[in-house]
Amino acid sequence: MDLKEFITLEQISAENNLNTKEEFFSRIAEIALKSGIITSEEEVIEGLKAREAKGSTGLLDGFAIPHAQNDTIKRAAVVIVKSINRVEWESLDEQPVGTAICLLVPKDQAGTTHIDFLTEVSRLLMDDEFRSELNKLKDNKSIYNLLLERL
Secondary structure (H helix, E strand, O other), X not given: XXXXXXXXXXXXXXEEOOOOHHHHHHHHHHHHHHOOOEOOHHHHHHHHHXXXXXXXXXXXXXXXXXXXXXXXXXXXXXXXXXXXXXXXXXXXXXXXXXXXXXXXXXXXXXXXXXXXXXXXXXXXXXXXXXHHHHHHOOOHHHHHHHHHHHO
């Protein structure tokens, strides 16, 4: 799977001033609606919350991979949101999260595309250098270029 097909510059938002996980979810849904990925912000936010209730998507070094699968998602996509502040998020290293790499997948692609997305994003986030570099970047274009370079 080539994640480059599922992310555009418009699906990246850096320098947000977010204070909660729910604000991350709202910003993700707002970007996804504006980009034509979803038809309902509310249903996607509820999907992200429901997935989070099953187990935290917080990882290491300030990253989380929230994800949702539902019928209001029209096409598979990745949305990246960074916050100036790190927010409380149950994570593997018990540290707050500053970057969410969100995976949005239509319900009918739940078993295939969803697993492929998780595998590819997890592979990227296992790379210490990638995490470090992404944590330093502060603008959408730089983040997008790093992804294109690494994917």
